[in-house]
Amino acid sequence: MNGFAYLRPTGVQEAVDAYAAHPGAAYLAGGTNLVDLMKLGVARPTALIDVGRLPLDTIEERPDGSVRVGATVRNSDLAADPRVRDRWPALSQALLAGASGQLRNAATTGGNLLQRTRCPYFQDLGKPCNKRAPGSGCGAREGVHRDHAVLGHSEQCVATHPSDMAVALAALDAQVELYGPEGARKLPVTDFHRLPGEHPERDTWMRPGELITGVLLPATTAGVPSAYRKARDRASYAFALASVAVVLRVADGVVDQVAVAFGGLAHRPWRARHTELALLGAPAGPAAFEGAVALELAHAEPLRDNAFKVPLARNLALDVLGRLAPAPAGV
């Protein structure tokens, strides 16, 4: 890591202006991933714009039943917030399934969304990686890739997105609030991260200089049963081999509202739209769940050594769907 300038703006506009004034700058919040990547030489900002103390650290309820989470709310505080725990439990569970107590105390809501892949080829400057060095090739596709993508990958990149939180947000239809040189805008979390395609160096659809200012948890999923489950190599403090967030409401035995998102399978949280379409209006039960999940995973294209992720994702989804579905009457 070479030297860099350090700026601590006091407001969002000032931060965005500072970014524009410093070519090569990066925003810094909790730093749990950026500082790590700077030490590795993967990230080389010439200036850090510290947004960690911007007044974006509150969780606010809105009259319409939605909640706005400031971008600098720490992961541990978000997970512990009673409103989040009670109304969007999948989000709290996803946060608590990630990282460690210490890291969750530092990591922010905005920063968590912007984590970069933990692909070992991405992290090693001595190896090719199209995400880190476009055009250099992909070491993982034919290399050690048990942890890599089975859905939506490209010839250029087979990395996965590491966040647990983002998977829950995708299922919960959360929106990302952005502010940048061109003003404010919102993106659904499901449209926030990109698939790698020809440009794996771009993780998201953010525009240059844009800053995440908050995340909106919509009223449409508030209070709807939801849950998150993750499988990993050790019992804690490990990235997901696969995970799932499910939102499910059943009325009179019929699926009334459903969202399923997978983690650990793709370059972004993977909303299982085929599953959802098949389930909506269907009787809530094992047969329907099984068929609907299979529809989505039929699109999986496992690499040489990660085919296990397909049955793993299937089992996780069926397990959580089954747990959220009310027991049939008479049982």
Added chain:
Amino acid sequence: MTSAHQPGHHSEVHLRVNGKPVTLDVDHRRVLLDLLREDLDLTGSKKGCDHGQCGACTVLVDGRRLNSCLLLAVTLDGSEVTTVEGLGGDGEEPHPLQRAFLDRDAFQCGYCTPGQLCSAVGMLAEAAAGHPSHVTDPAAPSGSPVALDRAEIRERLSGNLCRCGAYPRIVEAVEDVIE
């Protein structure tokens, strides 16, 4: 002697470390862990991985446990830092948790120990403040203190690796101070 600093790449930082005010001109690249170890000769906080993957560097910043290896010192201006050297306060007597670690033989090589101690102190405060963990029953009432059984302690301390395998004794030591 050449300076390691470049103009514009260092700043003055004011901290309180273990209750004492500290003012330093820091290289922006310097993380809190290196500030403690190199600038203040407080070597109790350990560098096990330097990347937030082991927990040996855990300290308390404004009462919260954090990995000091990932905190750029320049971002901490005005913060209150407590390290393992400051856990016991000013007195001669160790913190009750330090005593419990001795009683239970909750360490062997000792390298992860400062991080385990700071992490456990921070963790106890989190549970008391009602923070849930991955193993907390989702149906448990929000906002109430969480009772710490062994599964809770283990999950909450999982960010602190111990290669000597002192885990069962660490859990017992933490239980000792809860009781």
Added chain:
Amino acid sequence: MTATALGAPAERREGRQKVSGGARYAAEYTLPGRAHAWPVPATVAHGRVTGVDTAAALALPGVLAVLTPGDAPRLATPEDATLAVLQSPDVPHRGWPVALAVAETPEAARAAARAVRVDYAGAPHDVTLTEGHPDAYAPEEVSSGAAHVEHGDPEAAFAAAEVRVDAVYRVPPLHNHPMEPHASTAHWDGDRLTVYTSSQGGTTVRSVLAQLFELDEDRITVEAEHVGGGFGSKGTPRPDVVLAALAARHTGRPVTLAYPRRDLPAVVGHRAPTVQRLRLGADRDGRLTAVLHEVTTHTSHVKEFVEQAAVVSRVMYATPALRSAHHVVPLDVPSPSWMRAPGEAPGMYALESAVDELAHALGTDPVDLRVRNEPGSEPGTGRPFSSRHLVECLREGARRFGWAGRDPRPRSRREGPLLIGTGVAAATYPVQVAPSTATAQALPDGTFTIRLNAADIGTGARTVLAQVAADALGVPLDRVRTEVGRSELPPAPLAGGSSGTASWGWAVHEACAELAARLAAHTGPPPAEGVEVRADTTGKADAESPYARHAFGAHFAETAVDTVTGEVRVRRLLGIFAAGRILNARTGRSQFTGGMTMGLGMALTEHSSLDPAFGDFTESDLAAYHVPAHADVPDIEADWIEEDDPHLNPMGSKGIGEIGIVGTAAAIGNAVHHATGVRFRELPLTPDRILPALSAEE
């Protein structure tokens, strides 16, 4: 009071320092003017450095020097070729240090290391171990003796056996990853060298540095007061101490090199992967008629190291026909070395899994099967055992674990989505002991000081040696001080091979016994300068024993396998050991449970891959290489049976640092078989292996 010093659960003497942050480790000697070094690892797996461009690095602020193979100070040729760093342009494996940046601060050193440009002439490489690799050869020796031991006609006996097991087990590369990375601080004062280093044996560090830098040993001081774990990887000097000394000589400044965590796997050794074919033949009563244990492993092109996994078959079970053999394949890989119970840990995973398979094939209880094959003498040599209480360990463990009520049928216990199983495996580790010196001094105030260059890497050496001394002197423990971890102290062997306490304790005991005798003959208090006795156990500790001397133990595990995810978690782990006299009940228990925890990691979470294309270990940091975390580790119980063995050393102790890891993975694997009905033969037992097999079984 004094009679109880040995075996008492005395508290660690350095404990206060460790819990207060006061204990200093090698990188924490903040000498005036100290500089920091950062290595540049090779990015090719095989080849030669053709050029090192240091200009950009040297232009960075705070950078003092960049050492390269072309300009680093020359060293004498080391016996251990892994220490010939920056001496030649040859690159034997990826990660080999090809330059070293030195700067005022760690940040500047890291930046400089990244700015160094190295050009290579690459050569083809091969890092993939296969059972039938064309370069495999039979080594002449392994560290405990012959590489190949055979008696009877094992092939014929196996072919004729009524019941046969023929299976291949695989253990991946594993890394020690002590929590303190390898680190050294070096300082030259003229031609006097002082190093603070993280080592399991400072005496060897001194002699190696003396040879490399062509200095008399008395010009070198090596301090290793506190060592943050090693598990074998710090058993010999590593490149960190050589590089720090080179950098300090080159710059004229004290230099600390704290090796970056992700660069460690390439330079500090690893447990070499093993492919182990086990063939067990037995009669219908479960008596073994043939044991064939054939191991293929890898080594580097830098030096030969053989993971001696087959040696356990020479110790464990009676058989009229035995083959215990090794093959090794030199590859373009980092040099493997010692990792806790090298040989025994992977070897007993394979052997004890195969014994479980045999029990299953016979329909015999696996505890009974082991008891039935208890040998009268050591199978490999015919020597009588000095003591062997494996059967007692198995029975006591079975009793405590509640083994008797077990339904032996696989897949017979289910709790919702969880399949529950229990498993057993035996453990063994040889008694090793080396000559040591020590002094014991009586002071006029009635206290005593024991001095020797032992290393306390977390074993509690300081504490237990004081207990040995107090016992031999017949004085209360608090009257004895111990000084260890400095090379001016009387020379002592390393903390390794579970030999430290026996080797050091023997010399301490001798010195103290002699001192006690002298004091008894002396009237009045000792003179002001005290009375000092020096002991040297050369000729005694290394005398050939007519006995086969080994510690034994038994592990019992209960596992839960989640049919949803394929995740395996251990619920209970119990180890019962027979390891001679346990000299400190508190630190001894911690050693056993620590070894078992590492065995749990070997079974369930730890795994490293050699990348065929790039030639390095993919899981190079602690996020990717999964050592067990708190949440993985249940209430591990370790206990021991009293064992009185007069053929060991004056304390009657066997080593305990390694046996805890031996057999643990097999007990867990056997429990997973019992839970699932599926026999997994490759570690670790992660969801990518478990889940597809469970699905196939459904």
